[in-house]
Amino acid sequence: MSDLRRAAEEWLAQDPDPATRAELRDILDDDQALADRFGARLEFGTAGLRGELGAGPNRMNRVTVMRAAAGLAACLPSGGRVIVGFDARHGSRRFANDTAAVLAGAGLRPEVFADPVPTPVLAHFTRAFDDVVAGVMVTASHNPPRDNGYKVYWADGAQIVPPTDAEISAAIDRVGRVDALLLGAGWLVHDGAGLYLDAVSSLNLGTPDPGLSIVYTPLHGVGRDVLLAAFERAGFAAPAVVPEQAEPDPDFPTVAFPNPEEPGALDLALALAADRGADLVIANDPDADRCAVAVPGPEGWRVLTGDEVGGLLAEHVLRETSGDDRLVVTTIVSSSLLRSIAAAHGVRFAESLTGFKWIMKAGGPPDVAGERGGSSPHRKPDRLVFGYEEALGYSVGDDRGVPVADKDGIGAALAVAALAAEARQGGRTLLDLLDDQARRYGLHATAQLSIRVDDLSLITAAMNRLRAAPPARLGGCAVESFDDLSHGEDGLPPTDGLRFRLAGGSRVVVRPSGTEPKLKCYLEVVLPVDGDIAADRARAAADLDALRADVAATLS
CATH class of the missing domain: 3.40.120.10 (Alpha-D-Glucose-1,6-Bisphosphate, subunit A, domain 3)
Structure with a gap:
């Protein structure tokens, strides 16, 4: 019996989910499929866990989640409150309840939201009580429909950072079979986002205008009801919600990719806004922690950059x-x-x-x-x-x-x-x-270049090549300084990134993505405005195009 087959059968023996057990039984004789699921495992880091749903340690599933919950519990003080939230993705509610059962069995006091909530609601609840020691949000944010994830917040309401992530990861490694875990029951259930709404709708940021016409899309996510309640409390008229995208739907049927940054994701919202003569388009990603904005202009609707x-x-x-x-x-x-x-x-x-x-x-x-x-x-x-x-x-x-x-x-x-x-x-x-x-400040034009790869070693090779031989010019501008951020620059912790400062204030930052197999390049051009701002914007766009082409050629 191969090691992969043995690992799969051991997984089968402890897996509480009939769906993933059936998936495994169907591929027990497929070495390639087993290697994909058992040849690696999802790594727990500062972003928690995130990956494709399915069986095995390299997938998001009930065993993976229960192990993560047990590792987290080992790093928390006994008796502490842990707030657990979840979005509307496939498996999220089940993963949240599994988390609560493991935490309760470990002597903690988990509290789970009764219904899907936006990520910021969970984050606010985590910091709102002195005796809360951690929070868990089951979400894959704007990832594809086949994914799910697991984010951990600490008592300050912020996501974990090193060394906490490494401590939890090590504790997960020490967890045995999940069918041997002591599971609890009867945890407290939160009903509603009132505490969050009280905080966010009372922000003192100016006078609302009930006549402002807004079109909103939650992109099939969980933001709609909380956003509408927040706008009502703050004194704004209710935004018009894109009907095709109003209800939570884990399959995200109207978009190729449920990320408001992606081309086409806002098409339905922009069409509705044009039809209504709206003043503003607002979009959230599926867990409502991001916000996209579009406004009408002389040449049609324009989506603003972050x-x-x-x-x-x-x-x-x-x-x-x-x-x-x-x-x-x-x-x-x-x-x-x-x-x-x-x-x-x-x-x-x-x-x-x-x-x-x-x-x-x-x-x-x-x-x-x-x-x-x-x-x-x-x-x-x-x-x-x-x-x-x-x-x-x-x-x-x-x-x-x-x-x-x-x-x-x-x-x-x-x-x-x-x-x-x-x-x-x-x-x-x-x-x-x-x-x-x-x-006032000069024209700051920014853009991104992403290079997706099938082999992660290509990213490492590209970063090493840039470190060894940084370019002298990019986009027609001299590279005035080069920072290898892996050494920790300007008092920042070390990270795998490279920063090139160019003449005139422009810059390029290159780093591997933390969640996807791609290299990400962040470009900025800074120009003084001499009076004709339209001409200056056109020149900045041309300079960005030249910079993008040079960076792409350098990394090819």
Whole structure:
């Protein structure tokens, strides 16, 4: 008997799920299929677990989830409360209940939401109670329909970071058969998102405009009901919801990929907005932690980039808040615009590694320029009022700070609506506000290049090649400096990334994706505005095209 066959039969003996047991029985004589499922395992990291549904340790299934819950339980104090949420994907409710059963059996006090909830609702609940020691969200966010995932939050309401992830991973490795785990029952069930709604709908970010016409899509996810309730509480008229995408559906039938960044994902929303003459389109991803925005322009509807929305929201929040202890944070792959905005408003600025788990940990003692966040004996502690990443993730706060220590697509949607209402009352649009920022801070144009591979060794080879021989020019501009982020630059933890700073303020960051088999390149061009902003935008687009072509050729 082969090792793969033996591993599969051992899995069969403990698997509580008849569907994955049947899947395994059908492939017991297929070595290639067994190798795909048993030749590796899903690694538990700072993003928790995420992968394709199916049998075996290299898939998301009940055994994988129960092992993860047992490993998590081993790292938590006995008797602590753990809040568990889940989205509407295939298997999510079952995985949440399995998690609760394992945690209860291990002496913890799990509490599970009665129905699917957005990720920011779970994140808020995790930090809202002093005796909560962790939170679990069963979701694969905007991944394809065949995937699911498992995100872990700590008592501060933020996603875990090292070394906590490694400690949980090691504890998972020590878990034996799941049919030998002690399972509990009778855990508390949460009914509704009222606590989250109280926090996010009371954000003090300006006066709502009931006349603002908004079209909204949850992309078949779980955001609709909570977003509509939040808008009603905040005084906005109810957005028109795209009917074809209104109900949660784990198969995401109207989109090729349930990510609002993907081409075509917003087509139905844009068509409805054009038909209604709407002022604004807002979209959440399926677990509602991301927010996409589109506005009408002279040439039709325009979808704003994450960096454009981030810049607009940052300045809006800073106008509506006060205090020299305020902190704004973005990531090393997001636009450099936020640094300039922070300086103009006299607030603290910090950069973090990619991901909201790092945004929420940003800060530390101030550096020589006084830019970094944190606290010192000579000043008040930082008060994070805004954080964002270019991948449509935003945490929006007010003078009380941020209500969610993670990206929050519903709170961001409220803030975008408030900003659009303010602009509309002055006879202006979000596009006018973008032009204002370009004139104040220079035009910051950003774009991405993703290179997907079938063999992960190609990513390693490309990164090593760039480290060994970094280019002298990119996009026609001299490379003025090169940072290997694996050494830990500017006080940041080491990460597998490369940063090229170009003449004129442009830059390129290259890193492997943390969730997909691809190399991601983040491009930024910075240009002064000389009066004809339309011409400057056209020149920036051409410069981005040249930069994209050069980077693609360098990595080929």
